[in-house]
Amino acid sequence: MAHLATGIAAQPADGxxxxxxxxxxxxxLIDELARSGLRHACLCPGSRSxxxxxxxxxxxxxxxxxxxxxxxAAFFALGLARSTGLPALLVCxxxxxxxxxxxAIVEARYARVPLLVLTADRPPELRDNGAPQxxxxxxxxxxxxxxxxETPLPEAHEATLRYTRTLACRAMAEAQGxxxxxxxxxxxxxxxxxxPRGPEIAxxxxxxxxxxxxxxxxxxxxxADASDLxxxxxxxxxxxxxLIVCGPESFPAPAADVVDLxxxxxxxILADPLSGLRCGPHHADGFVLDAYDAYLRxxxxxxxxxxVVLQLGAAPTSKALQTFLRDVDRHVLVDAQxxxxxxxxxxxxxxxxxxxxxxxxxxxxxxxxADGPWIEGWRRLDRSxxxxxxxxxxxxDEPFEGRIFAELARLxxxxxxxxxxxxxxxxxxxxxxxGSSKRIRFLCNRGANGIDGxxxxxxxxxxxxxxxxxxxxxxxxxxxxxxxxLAARRYPIDATIILxxxxxxxxxxxxxxxxxxxxxxxxxxxxxxxxxxxxxxxxGCGYRRVESWPEFRRGVSESLASPGVQVVEMRTERARNVExxxxxxxxxxxxxxxxxx
Numbered sequence: 001m002a003h004l005a006t007g008i009a010a011q012p013a014d015g016x017x018x019x020x021x022x023x024x025x026x027x028x029l030i031d032e033l034a035r036s037g038l039r040h041a042c043l044c045p046g047s048r049s050x051x052x053x054x055x056x057x058x059x060x061x062x063x064x065x066x067x068x069x070x071x072x073a074a075f076f077a078l079g080l081a082r083s084t085g086l087p088a089l090l091v092c093x094x095x096x097x098x099x100x101x102x103x104a105i106v107e108a109r110y111a112r113v114p115l116l117v118l119t120a121d122r123p124p125e126l127r128d129n130g131a132p133q134x135x136x137x138x139x140x141x142x143x144x145x146x147x148x149x150e151t152p153l154p155e156a157h158e159a160t161l162r163y164t165r166t167l168a169c170r171a172m173a174e175a176q177g178x179x180x181x182x183x184x185x186x187x188x189x190x191x192x193x194x195x196p197r198g199p200e201i202a203x204x205x206x207x208x209x210x211x212x213x214x215x216x217x218x219x220x221x222x223x224a225d226a227s228d229l230x231x232x233x234x235x236x237x238x239x240x241x242x243l244i245v246c247g248p249e250s251f252p253a254p255a256a257d258v259v260d261l262x263x264x265x266x267x268x269i270l271a272d273p274l275s276g277l278r279c280g281p282h283h284a285d286g287f288v289l290d291a292y293d294a295y296l297r298x299x300x301x302x303x304x305x306x307x308v309v310l311q312l313g314a315a316p317t318s319k320a321l322q323t324f325l326r327d328v329d330r331h332v333l334v335d336a337q338x339x340x341x342x343x344x345x346x347x348x349x350x351x352x353x354x355x356x357x358x359x360x361x362x363x364x365x366x367x368x369x370a371d372g373p374w375i376e377g378w379r380r381l382d383r384s385x386x387x388x389x390x391x392x393x394x395x396x397d398e399p400f401e402g403r404i405f406a407e408l409a410r411l412x413x414x415x416x417x418x419x420x421x422x423x424x425x426x427x428x429x430x431x432x433x434x435g436s437s438k439r440i441r442f443l444c445n446r447g448a449n450g451i452d453g454x455x456x457x458x459x460x461x462x463x464x465x466x467x468x469x470x471x472x473x474x475x476x477x478x479x480x481x482x483x484x485x486l487a488a489r490r491y492p493i494d495a496t497i498i499l500x501x502x503x504x505x506x507x508x509x510x511x512x513x514x515x516x517x518x519x520x521x522x523x524x525x526x527x528x529x530x531x532x533x534x535x536x537x538x539x540g541c542g543y544r545r546v547e548s549w550p551e552f553r554r555g556v557s558e559s560l561a562s563p564g565v566q567v568v569e570m571r572t573e574r575a576r577n578v579e580x581x582x583x584x585x586x587x588x589x590x591x592x593x594x595x596x597x
Contacts, residue, residue, distance in 0.1 A: 018196070019156075019195065019196060019201055020051075020154075020192050020193075020195065020196075021153075021154040021155050021156040021160075022051040022154045022189045022190065022192075022193065023051045023054065023055070023195045023201055024154065024156055024161065024201065024203065024204070025051070025154035025155075025160065025161065025164050026051035026052045026054070026055040026154070026187075026189075027051075027055045027058070027201045027202075027203040028161050028164045028165055028168075028203040028204070028205065028206075029052075029055070029118075029164050029165075029167070029168050030052065030055040030056055030059050030062070030203075031055075031059065031165075031203040031206060032164070032165040032168035032169060032203075032206070032212065032213055033062070033089065033116070033168045033171075033172065034059055034061040034062050035206065035207070035210055035211065035212045035213070036168060036169055036172040036212045037086060037087075037172065038062055038086070038087060038088075038089055038116070038172065039061065039062060039063060039084070039086065040062065040063050040065070040077070040080045040081075040084070040086075040088045040089065040464065041056055041062050041063070041064045041065070041077075041088070041089035041090075041091060042064075042065045042066075042067055042073040042074070042076055042077040042080070042088065042089065042090050042091070042460075043056055043064050043065070043066050043067070043073075043091045043092075044066075044067055044068065044069075044070045044073050044091065044092040044093065044097060045066065045068060045093075046092060046093020046094070046097060046120065047093060047193060048093045048094045048120040048121065048122065048133070048189055048193065049091055049092060049093040049094075049118075049119075049120035049189075050189075050193040050194060051120075051154075051189055051193060051195070052091050052118060052120060052187070053091070054194075054195055055201075056091070058200045058201070062089070065080075065463070065487070065491065066490070067486070067487065068486070069100075069483045069484075069486070070092055070097050070098075070100035070101060071100045071101070071103065071104070071452075071453060071456075071483070072453070072456040072481065072483045072484045072486070072487070073090065073092075073101075073456075074090055074100070074101040074103070074104030074105065074453070074456075075103075075104045075107075075445075075452075075453030075454070075455075075456035075457045075460065075481070075484065076456045076457070076459060076460035076463075076484070076487055077089070077090045077104070077115060077460060078104045078107060078108055078113055078115065078445070078453070078456075078457050078460060079456065079457040079458060079459060079460020079461035079462070079463070079464075080460045080461070080463060080464050081108070081113045081114055081115055081460075082111075082113055082250060082443055082457070082460075082461050083417075083443075083460070083461040083462075083463075083464040083465050084464050085114075085251050086114065086176075087114035087115060087116045087172060087175040087176060087183075088114075088115060088116070088460075089116045089117075089118065090115060090116065090117045090118065091118045091119075091120075092118075092119055092120065093120050093133070094119065094120050094121045094122055094133050094134060094135070094137065095133035095134065095135055096135065097119075098119040098135075098137055098140055099135070099140065101117060101119075101141075102140075102141060102144070103448075103450060103452050103453055104453055104457075105117065105141050105144050105145060105182045105184075106144050106447075106448050106450075107445050107447045107448045107450065107453070107457075108181055108182045108447070109144045109145065109146070109181045109182055109447065110447030110448050111250045111445065111446060111447025111448075112179040112180045112181060112250050112251070112337065112339075112447070113180060113181070113182075113250050113447070114175035114176050114180040114181065114182070114183075115175060115181070115182040115183070116171055116172065116175050116182075116183050116185070117141075117145070117182055117183065117184045117185070118185050118187060119137055119140070119184065119185075119186050119187070120187055120188075120189055121134075121137050121186050121187060121188040121189070122134040122188060123153055123188045123189070123190045124153075124188065137186050138150055138186065140184070140186070141182070141184055144182070145181070145182045145183060145184040146174055146175070146177075146181040146182065146183055147171070147174040147183045147184070148183075148184045148185075148186070149167065149171075149184075149185050149186070150186045150188075151164075151167065151185060151186065151187050151188070153188055153189075153190060154189065154190075158204075158205065161203075161204055161205050162205055162213075165205060165206070165213035165214070166213060166214050167185070168213070169212055169213055169214040169215070169216060170214070170216070171183045171185060172216070173216035176218075177218075178336070178337040178338055179337040179338050179339050180250075180251070180337075224351055224352055224353035224357065224358075226361075228351075229351075229353060229357055229358055229361040230361050230365060232332070232349070232351065232358065232361070233358065233361035233362040233364075233365050234365060235308075236265055236308065236310075236362060237265070237362060237365060237366055239307050239308045239330075240266070240374055241306045241307045241308070241374055242265060242267040242306050242307065242308040242309070242310065243267055243268060243270060243306040243308075243309050243310070243325075244258065244261065244262050244265075244267050244268070244269045244270070244309075244310045244312065245269075245270050245309055245310070245311045245312070245316055245321070245325065246258065246269060246270070246271045246272060246275035246276075246277050246311075246312045246313050246316075247272050247274070247275055247311065247312070247313035247314040247315050247316040247317070247341070248272055248274035248275060248313055248314045248315075248316075248317065248444070248446045249274065249275055249276055249312075249313040249314070250447075252275055252276030252277065252313070253276075253312070253336075253354060253355050253356070254356075255276065255277050255280050255282045256282060257354070257355045257356035257359060258277060258312065258355050258359075259277075259282045259285055259287055259288070260356070260359040260363070261310075261355050261356075261358055261359035261362060262287040263285070263287060264359055264362040264363045264366055265362055266372065266374065266375050267287075267310070267374075267375065268287060268289050268375050268378040268379070268382075269287050269288045269289065270289055270292045270316070270321060271288045271289070271290060271435070272313070272316045272317050272318070272430060273317075273418075273420075273429050273430055273433055273442040274313075274317065274426075274442050274443075274444055274446055275312070275313050276441070276442070278290055278433070278435050278440075278442065279435055279436050279437070279438055279439065279440040279442075280437065280438075280439050280440075281437050281439070283435045283436055283437045284437050286379065287375075288435050289378060289379070289382040289435075290382065290386070290433075290434055290435040291381075291382045291383075291385035291386040291389065291431075291434070292318065292320070292321055292382070292385075293318040293320050293321060293427075293430050293431045294320075294385045294386075294388075294389060294431060294584065294585065294588040295381050295382070295384070295385040295588055295592055296318070296320040296321055296323075296324045297320045297585055297588075297589075298588070298589050298592055300592070301324060301381070302324075304377065304378065304381070305324065305327070305328060306328055307328070307329070307330060308328070308330040308331075308332065309325055309328050309330070309331050309332065310332050310334055311331065311332065311333050311334065311342065311347070312334050312335070312355060313335075313341070314341040314446070315341060315342065315343050315344070316430075317426055317427060317430045317446070318427075318430050318431075322344065325344070325346070326344065326346070328346065329348075330348060331344075331346040331347045331348055331349075332347065332348070332349045332350075332351060333347040333349070333350045333351065334351045334353065334355060334358065335350065335351070335352065336352060336353055336354045338352065381592065384588075384591050384592050385588045385591065385592060386434055387591065388587045388588045388590070388591035388592070389406075389431075389432065389584055389587070389588060390406065390434075391587070391591075392583065392584055392587040393406050393432075393584075396580070397548070397549070398576075399547070399570050399571065399572045400572070400577065400580045401424060401425075401428055401500055401502070401506070401572050401577050402428045402431060402432045402580065402581060402584065403432065403549070404428070404432075404472060404498060404500065404552075404570065405428050405429050405431075405432040405433040405472070406432045406433070406434070407549065407552060407553060407556075408433065408470060408472070408498075408556070409433050409434055409436065411553060411556050411557060411560075412438070412440055412468075412470060413438075413467070413468065413560070414438045414439050414440075415439055415466070415467035415468075416438075416440055416441070416467050416468045416469065416470065417440070417441040417442075417443060417461065417462075417465050417467065417468070417469040417470070418433075418440060418441070418442050418443070418469075418470050418471075418472070419442075419443040419444065419454070419457070419458040419461060419469060419470070419471040419472070420442065420443070420444045420471075420472055421444070421451065421454045421471070421472060421473035421474050421477045422444065422445060422446070422449050422450060422451050422454065422477065423451060423474055423476075423477070423505070423506065423507040424474060424500075424506045424507050424577075425472045425473060425474060425500065426444050426446065427507075428472075429442065429444075429472070431584075443457075443458070443461055445457055451474070451476060451477040451480055452477075452480045452481060453480070453481050453484070454471070454473055454477050454480075454481060455471070455473065455477075455478060455481035455482070455484035455485060455497070456481055456483075456484035456487065458471040458473075458495060458497070459484060459485075459487045459488060459493055459495060459565070460487075462493050462494060462495040463487075463491065463493050468494065468495075468496070468560050469494075469495045469496070470495070470496045470497075470498065470556070470560070471495065471496070471497045471498065472498045472500060473497060473498070473499060473500065474500050474501075474502070474505075474506060475499060475500065475501040475502065475503060475504070475528070475530075475532070476504065476505055476526070476528075478497075478499055478501075478532065479528060479530065479532075482532075482535055482539075485535075485536065485539035485541055485565070486539055488539055488540060488541050488564065488565035489539045489540040489541075492563070492564075493564070493565060494563055494564060494565070495565045495566075496556060496559040496560060496565075496566050496567075496568065497541075497565065497566070497567045497568070498556070498567075498568050498569075498570065499532065499567055499568065499569040499570070500570055500572060501532070501569055501570070501571045501572070502571070502572045502573060502574045502577060503527040503528065503529065503571075503574075504521075504525040504526050504527040504528070504574060505524060505525060505526055506572075506574050506577060508520070508524040508525060509525070509574045509575060509577065509578045510578060510581070511524075514578075525574065532567075532569065533545075533569075536567045540564075541564065541565045541566065541567055542559070542562065542564060542565070542566035542567065543566075543567050543569070544559075544566070544567070544568050544569070545568075545569045545570075545571070546568060546569070546570055547570075547571075552568070552570060555568040556568060
């Protein structure tokens with residue numbers, strides 16, 4: 001072991017260099033993160049972060065992904081964490097490099113995704129006095145991180161190295177604790193920043209057998225009292241007209257637990273794709289409904305307004321569903337992770353419990369079978385609406401953004417992941433992707449709903465995914481994150497990106513702004529007129545433009561069977577897209593006449 005100034009190790013032999021304290025602390029930190037289960041890191045090049053970079057390069061338990069663009073790196077790490085459910089590490093140098101992490105950190109905070117952010121910094125004597133690449137990094141991300149620590153300057157002392165290991169364990173536990181989210185450690189380093197030549201630095205004071213220095217056991221402290229669970233269960237069992245609404249969840253509860261609750265209550269489940277319940281073997285049980293966004297636009301659906309709503313997860317994507325639920329008197333928010341995800345301010349009860357706990361209480365207290373007309377009526381509406389949409393889509397020869405998701409429902413294999421961009425893609429996913437028994441995982445940056453960084457997030461998710469991943473993204477989102485494609489050139493990542501190019505912001509054509517055409521295109525439509533093919537090919541990705549549905553099916557199928565990242569572009573027209581959506585709603589309204597009788 002190299003010499004430590006406090007006598008932890010012997011003096012250097014035969015002219016060997018002393019190991020700087022920065023490298024001892026950085027090596028101890030990275031070693032302890034690996035012991036605590038960290039497996040992926042995204043590193044951005046920089047001088048001040050060199051001790052961390054060298055420690056990562058020597059750490060074989062962690063896969064390190066090097067990104068030259070900090071914003072892309074942060075969203076790629078977000079995708080890794082979304083895919084694995086484990087914290088991903090972000091490392092950068094000092095200065096504005098760290099500021100570029102903010103958008104992904106915001107998304108991680110609101111989506112409850114664990115991230116661990118290490119920002120290197122100048123030492124105190126180089127702050128607030130004009131030193132280059134030195135900004136105020138203390139609480140740089142404000143309340144958008146769960147926990148912030150400014151570490152002391154590295155020292156080769158036993159107490160400092162033990163503190164460093166303890167800090168790593170605490171940071172991993174904080175990132176994963178309910179609700180999960182980002183943690184920020186700011187690490188000042190003095191020069192020298194480059195380690196001495198010679199063997200790899202050994203990090204002292206690690207526990208034997210590779211164990212973590214401090215194990216932090218998960219806690220189930222957030223749970224309802226048994227008497228409260230029973231009281232709610234009795235109330236629900238006495239209420240036949242109820243709904244279970246499952247909104248977006250980054251790491252959803254097991255579908256079987258939610259279906260058990262629905263079965264015990266005889267309540268239908270309106271399952272947002274991002275809830276994790278839209279698809280899977282449980283779909284055969286008949287409790288999960290998927291066409292609600294179409295038929296709840298019909299005023300006659302108010303006849304099916306429930307007396308009680310159980311909301312699991314965040315607010316649902318569908319505006320039609322949110323409007324339908326607006327005047328429900330009894331609204332119960334079920335969330336075992338803490339926080340508050342009910343923007344409509346309708347919840348009269350917030351239950352800190354896992355759905356399985358409530359299901360167990362309901363099943364134990366249930367004394368008779370429910371009647372059944374309530375859930376059967378909902379199933380009839382759902383079947384009629386889905387059939388009407390499918391019939392309408394089959395009549396179309398022209399490109400239509402909604403049909404993309406209906407086609408993908410047939411094309412995606414079991415075990416695939418589908419990543420939707422924000423704005424129109426995630427809404428069309430909700431409306432047009434039918435439920436099935438296939439195990440399809442749906443992903444989206446739905447914490448803050450931003451359109452930035454979605455390519456990098458999808459590629460990060462694909463890098464850690466166990467099966468094929470397809471992304472559907474609009475042209476403005478694609479433009480925002482073109483730099484993210486560099487990861488496809490640098491690393492062996494397999495993914496299919498479906499680029500829906502309507503030359504601008506398609507969602508604005510559905511909003512009130514479209515009724516004022518004078519300034520609409522300049523202020524909201526914002527067409528770019530870009531040809532993305534040269535940029536796609538510059539990054540080494542495959543490219544194909546499709547103009548018909550047979551071409552689309554062939555292009556996606558061939559991409560799924562090919563290595564690397566392939567981009568399949570379909571061009572649409574924004575005004576026509578609005579007309580076709582309205583045609584779908586009219587077809588559903590016409591088909592539902594008999595269902596309401």
